[in-house]
Amino acid sequence: MGGISNRLLPECIVLDLNEESKEGVIRRLVEAVDRAHSLSDAKKLMEDILEREQLASTSLGLGCAIPHAHSLSLDETVIAAARLSPPRAFDAPDGEPISLVFLIAGPESNAGLHLRLLSKLARLLHNARFRDEIRGVGNAENFCDLICRWDE
Amino acid sequence: MKLLVFVLNNEEYLEEVLEAYVEAGVTGATIIDSEGMGRFLTYEVPLFAGFKEFMKGNKPYNKTIISVIRDEVTVGRVESLMDTIVGDLDRPGTGIMFTLPVDWASGLVPEKEEV
Numbered sequence: 001m002g003g004i005s006n007r008l009l010p011e012c013i014v015l016d017l018n019e020e021s022k023e024g025v026i027r028r029l030v031e032a033v034d035r036a037h038s039l040s041d042a043k044k045l046m047e048d049i050l051e052r053e054q055l056a057s058t059s060l061g062l063g064c065a066i067p068h069a070h071s072l073s074l075d076e077t078v079i080a081a082a083r084l085s086p087p088r089a090f091d092a093p094d095g096e097p098i099s100l101v102f103l104i105a106g107p108e109s110n111a112g113l114h115l116r117l118l119s120k121l122a123r124l125l126h127n128a129r130f131r132d133e134i135r136g137v138g139n140a141e142n143f144c145d146l147i148c149r150w151d152e
Numbered sequence: 153m154k155l156l157v158f159v160l161n162n163e164e165y166l167e168e169v170l171e172a173y174v175e176a177g178v179t180g181a182t183i184i185d186s187e188g189m190g191r192f193l194t195y196e197v198p199l200f201a202g203f204k205e206f207m208k209g210n211k212p213y214n215k216t217i218i219s220v221i222r223d224e225v226t227v228g229r230v231e232s233l234m235d236t237i238v239g240d241l242d243r244p245g246t247g248i249m250f251t252l253p254v255d256w257a258s259g260l261v262p263e264k265e266e267v
């Protein structure tokens with residue numbers, strides 16, 4: 001219960017982000033995580049996530065992406081989210097511009113939890129009603145409330 | 153009557169495993185090409201590509217052998233032979249064996265023709 005909502009703080013939600021590059025979006029999310037969780041090494045987290053991006057796309061299609069990484073810069077698994085406005089064409093397998101980005105980062109020792117959170121987020125994002133609702137929320141608090149409602 | 157299901161991770165053992173089935177008294181089985189969930193997710197779904205590290209030791213493909221067994225003693229004989237062929241199934245990446253009760257079956261080798 002509540003695996004995503006427990007780890008996604010309102011201050012880690014960036015709404016209507018206007019960034020042209022995938023790297024720029026990830027940087028903004030890492031900065032938000034750093035502010036909320038006081039990372040030991042935010043630069044290392046950024047590098048770890050970009051290294052994972054090199055391996056294969058973390059876009060699901062449907063306008064959604066979940067960049068993620070294990071990183072020594074964290075001792076607990078955290079989540080951040082961005083809604084892009086306008087949506088941006090990154091490297092989605094279906095070519096649809098990305099508008100929703102969730103970032104997951106945590107220590108390698110928590111790989112099982114990381115995998116469960118990633119799978120759950122992917123499942124939620126495959127649901128058209130969830131995507132529509134999350135694209136329509138007005139502020140970070142409402143974004144969190146909506147995640148709470150779906151994260152059961 | 154039982155349905156014996158064996159997911160054999162190391163396909164190299166298939167011949168020996170089937171020989172052991174016959175030795176144990178299994179007169180028929182169906183062999184299915186199968187694939188583990190971990191391999192599929194990490195190699196076929198890009199989102200999970202970063203988790204390849206966590207499925208080391210698992211074979212990419214496996215064989216699933218299913219067989220309806222009339223005599224439950226046969227299941228015990230198969231189990232003990234598998235231990236000598238593929239090793240302890242509790243070791244990760246070896247295989248999974250389980251049985252399910254079968255309340256009806258048709259098309260089996262007639263009992264009098266069983267070896």
